[in-house]
Amino acid sequence: MRTKGVFLAGVAILAAATMTTAVPNGGTVSGKVTYEGTPAKQKPIDMSKEPSCAKQHATPLTTETVVTGPNNALENVVVYISAGAPDDSTPPSQPAKFTQKGCQYLPHVLAFEVNQALEIANEDQTSHNIHPLPKTNREWNKSQPPGTPPLSEKYDKPEFIPVKCNIHPWMHGNFAVLKNSHYAVTQGEGSFTLPNLPPGKYTIIAWHESYGDQTQEVTISGNETKTVNFVFKAKPY
Secondary structure, three states: OEEOOHHHHHHHHHHHOOEOOOOOOOEEEEEEEEEEOOOOOOOEOOOOOOHHHHOOOOOOOEOOOOEEOHHHEEOOOEEEEEEOOOOOOOOOOOOEEEEEOOOOEEOOEEEEEOOOOEEEEEOOOOOEEEEEOOOOOOOOOEEEOOOOOOEEEOOOOOEEEEEEOOOOOOOEEEEEEEOOOOEEEOOOOOEEEEEEEOOEEEEEEEEEOOOEEEEEEEEEOOOOEEEOOEEEEOOOO
8 A cells, every 4th residue: 555656646637637628507516435345455666677667766666556545535536427418519629648757657547438538648758658458448559759749549339447567567547438527536535526417317426447337316306416425345365
């Protein structure tokens, strides 16, 4: 287990941002995602074979399968509305950005919408290989030498997709391709907010790459704020 490092500070705001379509006088669902028990200790990453990346980390990185914050907060959890909100007919014009820096994927979990442009940048002095592993979308596998323009891709179906680098085996990340704009990715305190919801009944799912997912339902009748919390049982091994 490790707490959020300083190296994530620059991307935490982006990763935790909630993308929604404004609804005047809409309701809000907010809460926290935490864990109970003792998470498995994350393994240190040996980047000695890639010195240009190793020197970017004063403290060696550990794996990011489980990242925790204060008060048992659980980071990198995608909280989203799976039912009750319509699918977005038009994806956001702003691309979702996935960066390779210090032989690490930033952010570790990137959430974006179906048919939204995805841009993947390489800020390292070494080549990378980006290999997402979808089950329902088209699979692709691309190399990206240093100094080359960002790669551009899109996905036409909602899916949670693990991502790996075939050159650097410790590099792992996740794409959360969602069908509407009502989502958030937890960071720091494990909190999330889903604002601007019209009256209705909603199904909310919290997804974690190691602990699976949990589902709750909530009804919004006006402009009130409903609290929904998720607690995952940690896996010690």
